[in-house]
Amino acid sequence: MTMRVAAFGAALLATTALTAAGASAETLRWARAAEALTLDPHSQNEGPTTTLMHQIYEPLIVRNMEGAMEPGLATSWEPSADDGNVWVFTLREGVTFHGGEDFDSADAVFSLNRAMSEASNFKELLSSVSEVRATGPYTLEIVTDGPNPLLPNNLTNIMMMDEGWATANDAVEVQDYAAGEDTFSARNTNGTGPYVLQSREADVRTVLGANPDYWGIGQFPLAASEIIFTPIQNPATRVAALLTGEVDFIQDVPVQDLERVASAEGIDVITAPQNRVIFFGMDVASEDLESDSVEGANPFADVRVRQAIDIAINREAIQQVVMRGQSEPAGVIMPPPVAGWTPELDEYPAYDIEAARALMADAGYGDGFSVQLDCPNDRYVNDEAICQAAVGMLAQIGITVNLSALPRAQHFPLIANDETDFYLLGWGVPTYDSEYVFNFLYHTRTEGRGSWNGTGYSNPEMDEMIVSLASEVDLAARDQTVADLWEMAEAETIYIPIHNQILNWGISDGWETVVDADDSVKFKYFEAE
Secondary structure, three states, rough: OOOEOHHHHHHHEEEOOOOOOOOOOOOEEEEEEOOOOOOOOOOOOHHHHHHHHHHHHOOOOEEEEOOOOOOOOOOEEOOOOOOOOEEEEOOOOEEEEEOOOOOOOHHHHHHHHHHOOOOOOHHHHHHHHEEEEEEEEOOOEEEEOOOOOOOOHHHHOOOOOOOOHHHHOOOOOOHHHHHHHOOOOOOOOOOOOEEEEEEOOOOEEEEEOOOOOOOOOOOOOOOOOEEEEOOOOOHHHHHHHHHHHOOOEEOEEOHHHHHHHHHHHHHEEEEEEEEEEEEEEOOOOOOOOOOOOOOOOOOOOOHHHHHHHHHOOOOOHHHHHHHOOOOOOOOOOOOOOOEEOOOOOOOOOOOOOHHHHHHHHHHHOOEEEEEEEEOOOOOOOHHHHHHHHHHHHHHHOOEEEEEEOOOOHHHHHHOOOOOOOEEEEEOOOOOOOOHHHHHHHHHEEOEEEEOOOOOOOOOHHHHHHHHHHHOOOHHHHHHHHHHHHHHHHHHHHOOOEEEEEEEEEEOOEEEEEEEOOOOOOOHHHOOEE
């Protein structure tokens, strides 16, 4: 078969086929490297977790596989004619949860308030919300601190739960994943989505069955009556499962196997740029780092050290050797589809070891230092290999990097709990707006904002500008604020962008779907040939 490479716009419209020869047209067997971290829909704002949640739970507004927003559990939404600070939602009637409970506005109020709570990993998306109120059984108002024209964009991953079920099962509070908490909602589900959880053995197998009472029957293809999800971290094993017909669909074909998979009979590879950037973050705020060899000082607090690291990373070598061409080097931690992105911002600095050494010497670290780099080994394409490449590159400027690679279930809490000095992270932008990046990654870590800002960076002026983005209705003024924020962010070099990921989906004949730039598969849109 063939490998098809698409640009962002074309990729969102690309269609293809997928099931294994001889497999039932009703059972879709799905594998990817990463498992969902939890079943609590408000606990972890993380790609594989959210993807599984989209099969079981639903938001008020959903992005389809082409990236367009369309009605979910809300049938319409618009700003109030009387008050620009209020969004009015009409909810879908006749919807039931998997347990048989009716969905209504009380459940929506409960769910949104739950998603705004401290332990929620989605609270930044609702940081402008001051009140959520039901004005009727199927009408809802969301009040914001000033007009927020982009609020609907922020709702596409906020799942709706049944208030009665949560109360009865002591699941009102969001699971504190970073603290290692285990809760009923982390292991059990009750959504309104197209698929019902039938069985689950974490890290082994999750089985979903079609929801016979789903409101969308007749509106969506819903071709799969059963979905069997198997996390397969080992790349060779994952590819073998696809090639032998044990699975029908894998989201992450290893770059080293692309040609082999694409040439296999009955299998295609669809390749498209992903809405995600991979980058390094550093603790720039602590007076002294835990893992470095420098006593009484933090080398990352000096912008010259950060700039030296920036130009010591050979992005093109990583693209060619580690990623085998399956990446686009980046100069900013937002991908091209995001409002605020410009080609100028995305220009990355030239690789220059001599200039980097000079910066290190000027900062007083001419003899170098050692530090630990924390890296996931099961989340992004060749994540550990990227970190290994960086170890060699930084050694050339005197930075001895001790690499610690862990599964993402252990890696992400290091960032959440401020327990890492230097780390790799990837960031997608499901709202397609720069505010999402600034809210999570640059704002001071406070209640409601900055939950993924593991750098300790804090700039009150930036914080104020970031908050203003939610209520600025003058689009020209807002665009200028976004541009100013990026200028400030780039000057600080808090993060070191590496590249934009490229999606490689391996799929077998018999099913049709489109490539989602967010890598967030929603199986209700899949069609059987």
